[in-house]
Amino acid sequence: xxxxxxxxxxxxxSTTIGMLVDKFECYGDTADLMAASRLADWxxxxxxxxxxxxxxxxxxYTSVIYxxxxxxxxxxxxxxxxxxxxxxxxxxxxxxxxAKRAIDQLVASKGNFxxxxxMTFEDGMISCSALQIGMLALMQEDEGNRRHYMDAMxxxxxxxxxxxxxxxxxxxRRGGTMRFWEAxxxxxxxxxxxxxxxxxxxxxxxxxxxxxxxTGEEKWLVQTFNAAGAFSELIDTRTGRLRWAxxxxxYIEAEQTCSIDERYTFSDLSFGNPHPHLYETRHFIxxxxxxxxxxxxxxxxxxxxxxxxxxxxxxxxxxSNAFIIEREDGSMAxxxxxxxxxxxxxxxTADEPQITNLHMNLRHEFTVRFNGSEFKAGKGLGxxxxx
Numbered sequence: 102x103x104x105x106x107x108x109x110x111x112x113x114x115s116t117t118i119g120m121l122v123d124k125f126e127c128y129g130d131t132a133d134l135m136a137a138s139r140l141a142d143w144x145x146x147x148x149x150x151x152x153x154x155x156x157x158x159x160x161x162y163t164s165v166i167y168x169x170x171x172x173x174x175x176x177x178x179x180x181x182x183x184x185x186x187x188x189x190x191x192x193x194x195x196x197x198x199x200a201k202r203a204i205d206q207l208v209a210s211k212g213n214f215x216x217x218x219x220m221t222f223e224d225g226m227i228s229c230s231a232l233q234i235g236m237l238a239l240m241q242e243d244e245g246n247r248r249h250y251m252d253a254m255x256x257x258x259x260x261x262x263x264x265x266x267x268x269x270x271x272x273x274r275r276g277g278t279m280r281f282w283e284a285x286x287x288x289x290x291x292x293x294x295x296x297x298x299x300x301x302x303x304x305x306x307x308x309x310x311x312x313x314x315x316t317g318e319e320k321w322l323v324q325t326f327n328a329a330g331a332f333s334e335l336i337d338t339r340t341g342r343l344r345w346a347x348x349x350x351x352y353i354e355a356e357q358t359c360s361i362d363e364r365y366t367f368s369d370l371s372f373g374n375p376h377p378h379l380y381e382t383r384h385f386i387x388x389x390x391x392x393x394x395x396x397x398x399x400x401x402x403x404x405x406x407x408x409x410x411x412x413x414x415x416x417x418x419x420x421s422n423a424f425i426i427e428r429e430d431g432s433m434a435x436x437x438x439x440x441x442x443x444x445x446x447x448x449x450t451a452d453e454p455q456i457t458n459l460h461m462n463l464r465h466e467f468t469v470r471f472n473g474s475e476f477k478a479g480k481g482l483g484x485x486x487x488x
Contacts, residue, residue, distance in 0.1 A: 201237060
C-alpha cells in the first residue's frame with residue numbers, strides 16, 4: 102500500500118483513505134478498511150513531522166484538502182469495526198492520535214498556516230483548518246477539550262468571512278468562497294478569474310456545518326444551507342448538465358482550449374496541468390455565468406471534477422438530515438422539514454423520502470413525532486437517534 106505516483110501529494114493518499122472508508126461502510130468488506138489502515142500508517146510514518154503536522158517535503162499539507170479529517174473518519178470506522186469483533190481497536194486509536202497531533206499543530210499555529218502554492222491568506226487553507234478543528238471538537242467528550250477546539254475553530258472561521266460571499270443577493274453565489282487561479286488548470290481557460298462557488302467552496306460549508314452542531318447558533322446553519330443551495334445550482338435543472346463553477350467577474354475576455362490532446366485516451370495516465378496554449382483555443386466574452394465541464398471530451402488530465410466535492414459535502418450534511426430549532430421567541434424553524442406544534446407535541450414531516458435523520462435544537466422538552474416514531478426530546482442539541 103504505497104502510492105505509485107506523486108507520493109508526496111499526500112492529499113491524494115488521504116482522499117483515497119476516505120474513499121476506502123466509504124466503500125467499507127457501504128459493503129462491509131474489511132479488506133477495504135485494512136487497505137485504508139495500511140495507507141494511513143504509511144502516510145504517518147513518511148509524511149508526519151514530530152510536531153504533528155502532515156507535510157510535503159517540509160511544507161505543511163494538513164489543510165491541503167483535509168488530511169486529518171480523512172484520518173479521523175478512518176479512526177471512527179476502525180473503532181466501530183472493533184466494537185463488532187474485528188481487530189481494529191489499536192489501529193483506530195493510532196490513527197486518531199495521529200490526526201489529533203496534526204490538528205493540535207494547526208491550533209498552535211494561530212492562523213499562521215501553510216499550503217500548496219502561494220502562502221497567502223488562502224481560501225482553502227483557512228477553511229480546511231477550521232473544518233478539521235471543528236470535527237475534532239465534535240469528537241470530544243470532555244467539555245473543556247470541546248470548548249478549546251471549538252473556540253479555535255470559530256476564530257479561524259470568522260476570519261474567513263472576507264473570502265466568503267455571505268451577503269451577495271444572488272442565490273447562485275451566496276455561500277460560495279472566492280477562488281481565483283483554478284480556471285487554467287480545471288477547464289483549460291485563460292485568464293484566471295474569480296469563480297464562486299467552486300468545488301473547494303465545500304470546505305467552508307463543512308466548517309459552518311460543524312459550527313452549528315457545536316454551538317446551535319442558527320446563523321451557521323443558514324450559511325450551510327445557503328451554500329448547499331448555491332452548490333445544487335451547479336446542476337442545470339432544465340438539462341441535468343453539471344457545470345464546473347460560476348464565474349463572478351462581470352466581464353472577461355477569455356480563451357479556452359477547444360481541441361483534444363491526441364497523445365492520450367481516457368484510459369491513459371496523464372499528469373500535470375497542460376497549458377491551454379498547447380492546443381487550439383477559442384475566444385469569447387464571459388461574465389457572471391456558469392462554465393461547463395471539459396473532462397467529458399478532453400482526453401488529457403483536467404481538474405474540473407473537483408466540482409464533485411460540493412456534492413460529497415451535501416451527501417454528508419444535508420441530503421438525509423432534517424433540523425428543527427426552537428428560537429428564543431418560542432417560534433419553531435424547520436430545515437428540510439415542516440413542523441406542526443400542538444402544545445408540547447411536535448410533529449415533524451420530512452420534505453423528501455431520503456431524509457431519515459433528525460437533529461434537534463430545543464429550549465424546552467417536547468414529545469417529537471418523526472418518521473413514524475415518537476420519543477421524548479429534552480433541552481439542548483442532539484440527534485433524534487444515535488448516529
